[in-house]
Amino acid sequence: MGTVIQCRDLRKTYDGRVEAVRGLSLAIETGECFGLLGPNGAGKTTTIEILEGLLEPTGGQVSILGHTWQENARELREWLGISLQETRLSEKLTVRETIELFASFYREPRCSGDVLEQMQLSEKGDTWVGKLSGGQRQRLAVATALVGNPKILFLDEPTTGLDPQSRRQLWDIIRAFQQSGGTVLLTTHYMDEAERLCDRLAIVDYGKIIAEGTPADLIERLGGHHVVEFAVSGNSNGTALEVWRGLPGVESVRTDDGLVCLHVHEPHLTIPALLDAVDKQHEQLLHLTTRQASLEDVFVRLTGRHLREE
Amino acid sequence: MAVSEQPVHPAEVRKPDTPAPRNGRWSGYTHLLMARMKELQREPEVIFWVFVFPLLLALGLGIAFRNKPADVTSIVIVAGPGAEDALAMIRRSPQKDSIHADVLDQAKALQGFRLGKYDLAVEPDGRGGFRYHYDPSRQESVLSRAEVDDALQIAAGRKDPLPTSGVSSSEPGSRYIDFLIPGLLGMNIMNAAMWGIGFALVEMRQRKLLKRFVATPMRRSDFLLALTSSRLVLMLTEVGLLLGFGALIFQMRILGSLVSILLLGAVGAISFGGLGLLTASRAQKIESASGLINVVMMPMWVFSGVFFSYERFPALLQPFIKALPLTALNDALRATILQGASLGSQAGRLLILVLWGGISFLLALRLFRWT
Ligand SMILES: Nc1ncnc2c1ncn2[C@@H]1O[C@H](COP(=O)(O)OP(=O)(O)OP(=O)(O)O)[C@@H](O)[C@H]1O
Ligand SMILES: [Mg+2]
Numbered sequence: 001m002g003t004v005i006q007c008r009d010l011r012k013t014y015d016g017r018v019e020a021v022r023g024l025s026l027a028i029e030t031g032e033c034f035g036l037l038g039p040n041g042a043g044k045t046t047t048i049e050i051l052e053g054l055l056e057p058t059g060g061q062v063s064i065l066g067h068t069w070q071e072n073a074r075e076l077r078e079w080l081g082i083s084l085q086e087t088r089l090s091e092k093l094t095v096r097e098t099i100e101l102f103a104s105f106y107r108e109p110r111c112s113g114d115v116l117e118q119m120q121l122s123e124k125g126d127t128w129v130g131k132l133s134g135g136q137r138q139r140l141a142v143a144t145a146l147v148g149n150p151k152i153l154f155l156d157e158p159t160t161g162l163d164p165q166s167r168r169q170l171w172d173i174i175r176a177f178q179q180s181g182g183t184v185l186l187t188t189h190y191m192d193e194a195e196r197l198c199d200r201l202a203i204v205d206y207g208k209i210i211a212e213g214t215p216a217d218l219i220e221r222l223g224g225h226h227v228v229e230f231a232v233s234g235n236s237n238g239t240a241l242e243v244w245r246g247l248p249g250v251e252s253v254r255t256d257d258g259l260v261c262l263h264v265h266e267p268h269l270t271i272p273a274l275l276d277a278v279d280k281q282h283e284q285l286l287h288l289t290t291r292q293a294s295l296e297d298v299f300v301r302l303t304g305r306h307l308r309e310e
Numbered sequence: 311m312a313v314s315e316q317p318v319h320p321a322e323v324r325k326p327d328t329p330a331p332r333n334g335r336w337s338g339y340t341h342l343l344m345a346r347m348k349e350l351q352r353e354p355e356v357i358f359w360v361f362v363f364p365l366l367l368a369l370g371l372g373i374a375f376r377n378k379p380a381d382v383t384s385i386v387i388v389a390g391p392g393a394e395d396a397l398a399m400i401r402r403s404p405q406k407d408s409i410h411a412d413v414l415d416q417a418k419a420l421q422g423f424r425l426g427k428y429d430l431a432v433e434p435d436g437r438g439g440f441r442y443h444y445d446p447s448r449q450e451s452v453l454s455r456a457e458v459d460d461a462l463q464i465a466a467g468r469k470d471p472l473p474t475s476g477v478s479s480s481e482p483g484s485r486y487i488d489f490l491i492p493g494l495l496g497m498n499i500m501n502a503a504m505w506g507i508g509f510a511l512v513e514m515r516q517r518k519l520l521k522r523f524v525a526t527p528m529r530r531s532d533f534l535l536a537l538t539s540s541r542l543v544l545m546l547t548e549v550g551l552l553l554g555f556g557a558l559i560f561q562m563r564i565l566g567s568l569v570s571i572l573l574l575g576a577v578g579a580i581s582f583g584g585l586g587l588l589t590a591s592r593a594q595k596i597e598s599a600s601g602l603i604n605v606v607m608m609p610m611w612v613f614s615g616v617f618f619s620y621e622r623f624p625a626l627l628q629p630f631i632k633a634l635p636l637t638a639l640n641d642a643l644r645a646t647i648l649q650g651a652s653l654g655s656q657a658g659r660l661l662i663l664v665l666w667g668g669i670s671f672l673l674a675l676r677l678f679r680w681t
Contacts, residue, residue: 054525054681077527084525088517092352093345104341105528108332128352148526 003027004152004183005034005051010060012046012207020046021057022207028200033174033184035198037191037295039307043207044187045085048156051185052082065151078107081150083141085157085187091130095121095140098129099147106148118173119143135166142170146177153177155186159193171197189307191295203299210302215295222298228262228270231287232278243281247273252301263293263301338528342536350540360544364498365555371617372487372560383454384410385430386419392434396462403461429454488563491556492643493616498552499545499578500610500636504603506541508586512599515590515679524680538583545579546572553647565650573653574646577660578639581667585635588670591677610636638662 005028012021021043028034036044049055051062053069053076062069064076089098099116103109116122119139124132132140142158153174159167167190174184174197188194194201195215202212211218219225232240244260245253249270251263264270267290278285299307350356387393393413400411414422416433423431423443429450431443440462445451464470514520523533549572556562564571589606593599613620613627614636623631631637638659645651653660 052525054521074527077525080525082522082525084518084522086518087522088519089522090345090349090519092349097345097348101341101345102526104333104337105523105526106333107527144522 002029004030004065005063005185007051007062008060010047010050010062011058012043012050012055013058020207021050024060024204024207024209026202026209028183028185030183031178031181032199033178033186033197035194035201036185036187036204037189037194037201037299037307038187038204039189039299039305042204044204045156046207047204048154048185048187049084052080052154053077078148079151081145081148081153083145083153083155083158085160087141089129089137089140089144091128093129094126095129095132096125098140099143102144103147108149109147110149112147115143115147118146118176120169135162138162138166139170139173142173146173150182152183152185155184157187157189159188159190167193191299191307195295203295203302205299205303211298218295218298219293222301225293226264226267226290227293227297228264228267228274228290229256229259229287230262230274230285230289231259232281233284233286234281240281243277244274247277254300254304256300259287261297263297336532339532339536342528342533343539346536346540347543350544360498360502360548361551364494364548364552368487368491368494368552368555369559371490375486375490382408382410383429383450383457384412384427385432385454385458386422386428387411387413388419388431388433389413389415390434391436392438392440396432396434396440399465400458400461403465405457405461405464409458409461430458432458485560487556487560488648489619489644490617491552491560491562492647493640495549495552495575496578496614496636496640496643497611497616498548499575499639500582500607502544502548503541503579503582504586504589504607506544506586507537507583508590508603509596509599510537511587511590512593513596515681516594516596521681530680534587538580541583542576542579545575549575564647566646566648567650570646570653571643574639574642574656574660577663577667578635578643581635581639581663581670584667584669584671584674587674587678591674592679610634613637615640633662635663635666 005026008025010021010024010026011019013019024043024047026034036047038044046055050057051064053062053064053073065079067076069076093101096112096116099112103112113122116125119142121136121139121143124136129137129140138158138161142155145153145155155174158174159170162170171193174186178184186198198215200212200214201218202209203218204210211222213221241253241255241260244250244262247262247270249264249266251265253263254261262270262274271288271290275285296307299305387396397411397413400406400409403409411432412422412428419428419431419433420443422428423445426448429444429448433441433443435441442455442459444455511520514523524530553562553564553571557564585606586603589602590599593602610616613623613631614634615631616636620628620631620637632641642651642656642659642663645656646653
């Protein structure tokens with residue numbers, strides 16, 4: 001089977017007013033890890049919950065593993081593992097009781113002990129859920145999704161609020177699931193997560209996909225390979241921006257928080273020219289860095305905004 | 311934690327799985343029921359509200375309203391000329407054992423009467439006669455006046471043309487505590503079902519746990535069934551406790567069969583469960599749910615004869631009161647427990663309960679939101 005998750009022209013309007021999803025189409029292949037990347041309120045949760053059959057779309061079609069929610073809900077539920085953005089599991093049940101409860105809903109679940117071990121929760125097996133740390137709860141939430149032995153894993157912001165190490169642990173678990181043949185759809189607003197974990201991703205903004213592709217491809221196409229950021233003495237005004245745009249190898253220019261950012265293909269051509277230009281203006285360079293372009297740059301380039309307003 | 315500090319390599323993460331257990335039809339239901347029971351058991355408040363609180367209430371009310379020995383009435387005589395005579399006359403009357411009299415100055419005497427400490431105040435008029443201060447709206451006061459008047463008249467030499475005598479009755483079965491315990495039982499069945507099902511559901515909805523559950527192949531009917539069963543188990547325990555308590559502490563006599571009583575309790579619990587489900591079908595926040603639950607229960611606390619008989623309300627209200635599910639449950643419980651009525655004779659009341667439960671349940675099915 002090629003495409004496991006497909007949706008066409010998905011729309012969702014809440015209360016007849018809030019257009020959360022505005023014509024979104026996706027096709028996700030078997031064995032892929034696909035990411036929905038977008039800022040708060042972009043419509044990621046709405047989209048993923050429609051795909052999960054938990055929300056009725058206002059318009060559009062969904063097909064999962066070749067079935068629709070109207071016809072095969074019961075079978076589909078056996079094949080999907082889901083972790084919602086926020087679920088507070090019962091605090092007075094132990095970790096093992098929780099996993100066994102979720103396992104009991106499936107016809108052929110995985111052995112609860114194995115899942116606990118894989119999620120590194122074995123030694124917390126007899127601890128009440130209420131006494132777990134945030135990261136452990138997050139892992140438990142993923143464990144409840146894995147215990148049904150799903151073909152597809154839906155994870156809504158699985159790593160939000162985790163420390164870097166816990167995030168990496170979760171990435172490893174997601175990769176392991178993928179290696180055993182599973183397909184993953186996840187949402188995130190961490191660029192590095194999307195870049196390192198996802199085979200393909202869609203950048204969502206205001207309920208629409210504004211770019212789609214592999215992380216490398218997106219950066220290549222839209223970010224420019226490198227970013228040169230600098231500041232000069234004296235105010236860099238509009239006319240100055242024109243000067244920077246004219247430098248060799250520059251694809252686009254923007255200012256960001258007092259810095260000028262140049263997206264460039266070949267920094268070794270651009271930087272000497274930049275230094276010359278600064279000299280000619282009798283200004284001084286206050287700051288200069290170069291770095292690899294990231295998905296953040298792609299997002300800023302497409303929308304003029306940052307993905308996460310700090 | 312030593313374990314989590316080692317990086318996990320994908321290759322070693324997934325060891326060959328232990329052969330998977332295959333789940334049968336009822337595995338979801340049994341696990342849900344077990345989980346619910348464990349949660350309840352680990353919640354100290356539940357133990358208190360479900361088990362201890364009703365017993366305390368029964369104990370407190372049972373003691374406060376216990377029948378006073380031989381119906382003694384407390385009266386006060388206003389000090390002054392003639393007061394000592396009045397006291398002496400009461401002391402030599404045939405009613406001397408059932409009248410307790412104090413002598414106080416006027417202000418104190420009337421205040422004690424107003425506060426309900428005394429049922430009657432007797433004020434000598436100084437010319438050999440007496441004036442009674444009584445409160446016609448208080449039954450005890452009216453009775454006290456008749457009793458004291460008889461005592462004084464007889465002591466003063468009145469001869470009754472007919473010899474009469476009275477036998478006092480405080481048999482188990484007709485005392486306040488006997489009235490109270492079935493009422494408390496009914497009220498608790500209602501409270502437990504409304505909170506234990508209605509409130510619990512809204513709380514789970516607010517926590518997005520309901521949504522998480524319906525994202526699995528869990529049967530929704532199993533979930534509701536498990537929630538109801540857990541309440542039934544609690545109900546059985548509670549009925550046993552409260553009746554045992556009444557029998558032990560207050561020598562309450564239980565005339566009906568235990569099976570009938572438990573069946574009644576179960577019908578009541580399921581009926582109120584349906585009402586709880588309906589109350590909880592939409593609310594997203596526990597605050598709004600609590601308000602709603604209280605609004606639904608309030609009229610029944612007042613009208614359904616938990617603490618006092620609803621016969622006291624105007625006749626106009628009676629049909630409305632009798633149609634309330636708690637009235638039906640309380641009446642049926644009283645008839646069964648106190649008079650040994652059979653379940654068959656309670657068919658009408660059972661029908662009221664079934665209708666309330668059934669209609670609420672059907673409405674709830676259409677309105678209920680899992681997300
Ligand atoms: N139940 C609802 N009723 C009304 N509006 C809603 C509801 N749920 C979401 N919205 C609105 O729809 C839009 C998209 O929300 P959604 O939760 O899908 O965003 P998101 O991309 O998941 O954001 P986040 O990163 O914060 O999780 C938001 O503007 C939100 O306010
Ligand atoms: Mg979201």
